[in-house]
Amino acid sequence: MPLRNGYSINSTHADGSEDDEPLIESDAVPPRCCSTRLNLAILMFFGFSVVYGLRVNLSVAMVAMVNDTDPQPAPNSSIYKTCPLPPGTDNTSDAFRQPEGIPQYPWDSETQGWLLGAFFFGYLCTQIPGGYLSGHYGGSIFLGLGVLCTAGLTLLTPLAAQLGSGWLFALRALEGFGEGVTFPAMMAMxxxxxxxxxxxxxxxxxxxxxxxGAFLALPLTGFICQTLGWPAVFYICGGAGCLWALFWFLFVSDDPRTHRRISEEERDYIINSLGPQGTGHGWSVPILSMLLSVPLWAIIVTQMCSNWSYYTLLTSLPTYMNKIMHFDLKSNGFLSALPYLGAWLFSTLSGVVADLLIERKVFSVTAVRKIFTLTGLLPGSACLVAVGYAGCSHILTVIFLTLTSTIGGVSASGVFINQIDIAPRYAGFLLGITNTFGTIPGVVAPIVTGYFTEDHTLAGWRKVFWVAAGINVGGALFYTIFGSGKIQPWALTEEERAEAEKKRSASIST
Structure with missing residues (x-):
């Protein structure tokens, strides 16, 4: 569908260049402030805040749920090293008293690792189906139901824990099953x-x-655990998810064409700028072409590598703050949350900068995605290694952990949104594929961390940080070599192929 200047921004070009796409005239762009698309982004923002609150609450609550009976290594062991209490504290972190009547459980570090990873077993199963169905039907119903089901199951966490670790494992896996559709549905929308x-x-x-969501949930979970008891964490988080779902189903539509409150000017702008790519992909998808697509594999490999460090910190950082740094539960939650505050700010800022660079043609889409990926992953990996060598310095540990995730937030405008560049119509399905592979570290990393750190030593945690940083760097380099921001031939519609062929014929004739 043409714009006022006669082009769709997704127009294909005979020479295959991605830098000669015509840009929308400034007077054709409706205001972004208070627009329907911006309101949708804000509502999604709160939705994913709830989603991650539901995901990470167990990481902090686990510290309060467990009656710590793990055997400690002998003090004269060559690998034994413990850190002193933080300055100004006189409590120990060996046990956290819960209000009277709140149960605690004798789960060892291996059991805790499996429980922390259980979520991702279910999360793996619904990524691809969720992305495929969202691309065909639209993503709003799947995103809304994904959050609602996860929130409802979260309310049952105290009961499952009381029944036994096996029941809790199954419940967390079911929560992951429900939440698995959310990110592919977002991309499809x-x-x-x-x-x-x-x-x-x-x-x-x-x-x-x-x-x-991680930034809010981590300190709030610590506070709630010590004041109301750990079961209240799951009741509050589950209730928040159910409340959000109500607003989502009331105000959201799959498509600007069917939204009841969007202005005509904004609707036409969105539809015209997307062209044929702004529609569903139908039942048929080019599976073989996707499997042979090098740019898609570049996304898959890089997301797997970068997610290893992300999930390591997400699931195990509270344990590190507890067992090694000896922060009390409230401090633990707050300090574990700081890295996500920085990541939130930097990822949001990176999106604005990336769009400006593309809009003003400073760099191609491919160059922008690679620059932001490298900038986020390489310095972040160095900071992660530095954590292992900060020793018992509480200040340096907090600084390096915060820098790791803060700088890593820049990559949000790199590889993590690249699916919509290479195949807009199939973006939800592709995110389902890449997120399925990217979730594998969420299953494996907590288990590996539990293996390395069963003695709760600095030496064991240093291995954890080295492994995560090395995998991170490998992913960044792989994407730099093989990544692309150019729409792939197999993603073009018949209309776009015909237009490209017409331009190619005209170019040859002239």
């Missing part, structure tokens, strides 16, 4: 809602809710 020159800022704003 932005394929129909996000104009190409606003993709980075809209998608990073909505997706940054994950970091904001």
């Amino acid at each position: 932005w394929a129909r809602w996000a104009p190409p020159l606003e993709r980075s800022r809209l998608m990073t704003l909505s997706g940054s809710g994950a970091n904001f």
